[in-house]
Each structure stands twice: as structure tokens, then as C-alpha cells.
Amino acid sequence: MSKLSPLDLSHVQADILEGLAKKNQTFFFFRIQHQQSFRQHLDALVPHITSVAEAKDCHTCIADSKTSAKKEGREPPMLEMSGVNIAFSQKGLDFLDISEEIGDDVFKKGMVADAESLGDDLAKWDEEFKEEIHGVILVTANEKTVLGKTFEKILKLFHVGHKNASVVEVARLIGKTRPGKEDGHEHFGFNDGLSQPAVKGVNTLPSETPVAQGVILLGREGDNGVAPAGDTTGPGITRPSWAIDGSFLAFRYLQQLVPEFDAFLEANALDVPKPILPGDPSGAELLGARLVGRWKSGAPIDITPLRDDPSLAHSQDFRFDPNSQVRCPFAAHVRKTNPRADLDGLGGTEVRRILRRGIQFGPEVTDEERRHKKSSTDKRLERGLLFACYQSNLANGFQFIQKSWANTAGFPPGKDKLTPPVATPGIDPIIGVGTPRQMVGTDPDPKLSDQELDFTAEWVVSRGGGYFFSPSIPALKSKFAAGPGEL
Numbered sequence: 095m096s097k098l099s100p101l102d103l104s105h106v107q108a109d110i111l112e113g114l115a116k117k118n119q120t121f122f123f124f125r126i127q128h129q130q131s132f133r134q135h136l137d138a139l140v141p142h143i144t145s146v147a148e149a150k151d152c153h154t155c156i157a158d159s160k161t162s163a164k165k166e167g168r169e170p171p172m173l174e175m176s177g178v179n180i181a182f183s184q185k186g187l188d189f190l191d192i193s194e195e196i197g198d199d200v201f202k203k204g205m206v207a208d209a210e211s212l213g214d215d216l217a218k219w220d221e222e223f224k225e226e227i228h229g230v231i232l233v234t235a236n237e238k239t240v241l242g243k244t245f246e247k248i249l250k251l252f253h254v255g256h257k258n259a260s261v262v263e264v265a266r267l268i269g270k271t272r273p274g275k276e277d278g279h280e281h282f283g284f285n286d287g288l289s290q291p292a293v294k295g296v297n298t299l300p301s302e303t304p305v306a307q308g309v310i311l312l313g314r315e316g317d318n319g320v321a322p323a324g325d326t327t328g329p330g331i332t333r334p335s336w337a338i339d340g341s342f343l344a345f346r347y348l349q350q351l352v353p354e355f356d357a358f359l360e361a362n363a364l365d366v367p368k369p370i371l372p373g374d375p376s377g378a379e380l381l382g383a384r385l386v387g388r389w390k391s392g393a394p395i396d397i398t399p400l401r402d403d404p405s406l407a408h409s410q411d412f413r414f415d416p417n418s419q420v421r422c423p424f425a426a427h428v429r430k431t432n433p434r435a436d437l438d439g440l441g442g443t444e445v446r447r448i449l450r451r452g453i454q455f456g457p458e459v460t461d462e463e464r465r466h467k468k469s470s471t472d473k474r475l476e477r478g479l480l481f482a483c484y485q486s487n488l489a490n491g492f493q494f495i496q497k498s499w500a501n502t503a504g505f506p507p508g509k510d511k512l513t514p515p516v517a518t519p520g521i522d523p524i525i526g527v528g529t530p531r532q533m534v535g536t537d538p539d540p541k542l543s544d545q546e547l548d549f550t551a552e553w554v555v556s557r558g559g560g561y562f563f564s565p566s567i568p569a570l571k572s573k574f575a576a577g578p579g580e581l
């Protein structure tokens with residue numbers, strides 16, 4: 095393998111490092127029919143693939159247009175923006191006879207094989223996701239009509255619907271952000287997509303030490319292989335040259351049972367510390383924030399534990415006190431999935447960081463569902479999160495976060511040595527799976543730090559998913575579209 099040249103952002107697919115501009119998104123899961131015609135059609139697709147460099151320009155363009163509209167006291171114009179990315183499963187690589195060892199066992203086995211160990215009940219998965227899937231095309235746009243146009247163009251490139259189609263559709267999922275002031279908030283109502291790692295040489299973020307490029311991109315510095323807990327160096331790993339600057343995509347189709355979640359918060363509402371002042375949260379709002387680790391606005395409870403402060407929505411200036419869960423429970427979702435100071439001296443969190451690129455799906459809760467405190471059985475009313483995240487190593491990133499952190503009641507470790515001891519923090523209340531379904535420390539009162547809260551209902555249901563590899567744009571052209579032979 096020749097010496098690696100510096101990272102070129104026009105070579106990397108956009109969703110990995112920048113995020114495609116999205117208010118609407120289609121995930122098109124496909125199976126390849128004919129290798130040769132697929133390669134030809136892919137060759138025609140490559141010029142339409144959005145790179146990180148293009149997505150950055152697009153974001154600058156949106157920001158500039160908003161600024162000048164504001165200066166001139168008018169509404170910003172609607173700019174037509176869309177983006178396209180593609181990723182392949184191991185079965186897709188096999189079908190294309192791309193057989194060099196990519197070096198990720200989790201990817202190679204696929205998510206169906208991993209489902210049980212992630213805590214999923216395969217009986218709840220939609221049948222399509224148990225079928226053979228070779229890849230996924232991600233199409234995004236700021237406008238539904240623009241999405242439709244771009245998506246049609248892509249289908250045409252693969253001759254979908256015609257005798258000579260090179261792919262068949264296995265599943266199609268449509269994501270859209272929520273309306274009005276809920277834009278940017280997931281269906282439980284919380285501001286989402288706030289805490290993302292900065293990547294060395296790509297971007298900087300206040301209060302964030304950037305992670306090595308190789309935490310997200312294969313073959314770059316820091317892509318060291320599977321790291322056992324507490325070891326950030328790992329045994330080292332060799333990637334084929336076509337895998338360099340690609341990234342693994344973990345996709346999860348997660349249904350959210352919103353009325354059930356809200357009813358649980360109401361039924362277990364906390365006592366808000368007295369005296370109660372105007373602007374204080376309700377007991378249900380306080381409990382919601384304690385489960386997530388942020389208020390609905392996004393403000394971290396580690397900074398503002400007892401009341402929301404929307405001006406802190408984007409703050410990353412918190413690390414948690416490893417000796418206390420008074421400000422934020424050890425098992426709160428954002429603490430479980432990025433435990434910060436809890437892992438100081440235990441290997442840190444760098445190799446576990448992921449870049450999340452999810453989008454919501456489904457309509458708002460109806461009055462009837464709210465009244466009955468129960469999600470409708472009408473499939474058209476299903477809602478949730480199309481969770482997507484990128485990392486260079488699935489066993490270090492998504493899989494580790496889900497299995498070893500969210501689903502592991504004893505994580506973060508060592509809390510049983512505290513005074514008073516916290517025997518087991520419990521599972522992540524949002525995505526954790528395990529028995530008993532409970533956590534401790536939801537009440538901010540330190541005397542109650544080991545009091546258990548049982549989750550009586552299920553509010554996130556995994557309905558499918560997959561592991562994919564998102565290659566660099568040069569690799570798409572010279573390896574995936576052109577045919578066998580090392581780059």
C-alpha cells in the first residue's frame with residue numbers, strides 16, 4: 095500500500111463527516127440483481143454522490159443566505175438542496191466479488207446475526223430487514239418535492255422498475271424532521287444531534303477535544319482495531335486500500351411509543367424541590383430530563399440540574415462528576431452513551447465516539463393516542479428515529495455503546511465504592527435492553543441515589559437495521575463501479 099496522502103474532503107461521502115443537508119430523507123435498501131449492469135449503473139451514480147466538501151459548501155451557502163435575508167428583513171429563499179450517498183453490506187461486497195479482508199467481524203456477520211446480542215427481539219423486526227440486503231442509498235433534501243425528483247433520478251440510473259434493472263428494492267424508509275418548533279427534536283420532544291465529536295483536521299468545536307481521523311475513517315491515524323475496554327491503542331489492523339477513507343454505517347429502525355413514554359413520566363413524576371418558582375419544570379419534565387441527561391431544549395442537566403435553560407441548549411461544557419449522580423444519573427442516556435469523566439483513568443472515550451446522522455420518521459401523536467396514552471396500531475401512525483451513525487470500527491463504536499454501556503446495568507463501573515454506594519447504575523432508560531429493566535438515581539435527592547425506578551413499559555422498539563460500509567468516492571469509482579482488482 096502506498097503512503098497515505100492527506101485527507102481530501104472531496105473524497106469522503108458527505109454523511110460521514112459533515113452530514114447531508116436533511117429535512118427529508120429516503121433510505122432505499124436494495125439487492126443487486128446483476129453484477130455487471132450494477133457496476134455500470136453505479137458508474138453513472140458516482141458523479142451524483144455528495145462529498146464532505148460539497149456538503150460543507152452547501153451548509154455555508156444556506157448560512158449566507160439566511161444572514162443576508164435577516165439583514166434585509168426578508169424571509170430566506172428556499173434553496174433547492176439534495177444529497178446522495180451509498181453504502182454496502184458484507185453480502186453486497188460478496189455479490190460484487192470484493193473479497194479482500196476488510197477487518198471488521200461485526201460488519202462481516204451483519205446485524206441480523208448480531209440482533210440478539212444487541213438485545214433486539216427479531217420477532218419484532220420487519221421481515222424485509224431479515225432478507226438479504228446488499229446496500230442502501232441515502233437521498234436527502236430540504237424539500238419533499240426536491241427529494242422526490244432526486245430519488246426518481248437515482249431509480250432511473252439503476253433502471254428500477256424495468257426489465258434490465260440492476261437492483262431490486264428490499265425496503266424503503268422515509269424520514270422527515272418534525273414540524274414547526276419541534277424541528278430538530280426527536281419524537282419524545284428532546285433536541286437531538288447536539289453532541290458530536292469534532293474530527294482532527296476536519297472541524298473544531300468549543301469544549302471538544304477532536305478525535306483522531308481514524309476513529310471515524312478507515313485507514314487513518316487512530317484506526318487501530320478493536321480496543322478492549324480501557325485500551326485505546328488496540329492490536330493494530332490492516333485495511334485494503336479501497337477501504338481507506340470509508341466508514342462503517344450502523345443503521346437502526348427504531349419505533350418510539352411516545353404516548354406510553356409520556357404516560358410513564360406522568361405516572362412517576364418526581365417531587366420538584368421546594369420552593370417551586372415560576373419557570374420550574376413539572377415533576378414529569380424533571381423525570382424526562384433525568385432519563386435523557388438533557389432538558390427538552392437540549393440544555394445539559396449536569397450544568398443546569400433543576401430547571402431548563404434554552405440558552406445552554408448547545409453547551410458541551412460538562413464532564414459529569416464521577417463520584418456523584420446528584421446532577422445527572424449515572425444511567426441517563428447521554429451519560430451512558432458518552433460517559434466523559436466517568437472513564438478518566440479507564441481508557442477514556444475517544445475510540446467509542448460515533449458521528450450520529452439520524453432523522454425522525456412518522457407523524458405527530460394524535461389527540462386520540464394522547465387521550466388513550468397508547469400508540470395507535472395503525473401502521474400509518476408509527477413514528478420514531480431512523481438512527482444512523484458512522485465509525486471506523488463497529489465493535490468499538492455503535493456495538494460497544496449499545497451492548498457494553500447502554501445494556502449493561504453495572505456501567506459506569508466502580509460506583510459501588512462511593513459513599514453512599516450505588517450498587518448498579520441500571521440500564522439506559524431510552525435504548526437499554528436488559529433485566530431488570532430499571533435504573534437508579536432518577537431523584538436528584540442524594541439520599542435517594544440508590545432508589546430503583548422500574549421501567550414498566552417499553553418505549554423504543556427495534557424494528558430492523560443493518561451494518562454497511564460507506565466507501566470513499568475514488569473507491570466507489572475504481573473498485574465498486576469498475577470491477578475486481580486492488581485500487
Ligand code: N7H
Pocket residue numbers: 280282284285286287288289290346348349350386388427428429431432448478479481492495496524525554
Ligand atoms: Fe441517543 N433521546 O431523545 O433521548 N440521544 N437517542 N442514541 N445518543 C442523545 O447530544 C435518543 C441512540 C447517543 O455525547 C440525545 O444529540 C433517542 C442510539 C450518543 O453527550 C438525545 C433514541 C445510540 C449521544 C437522544 C436514541 C445513541 C446521544 C441528546 C432512540 C447508540 C451523544 C442530544 C429512539 C447506540 C451523547 C444530543 C453525548 C444523544 C435521544 C438512540 C447514542 C435527546 C430517542 C441507538 C452517543
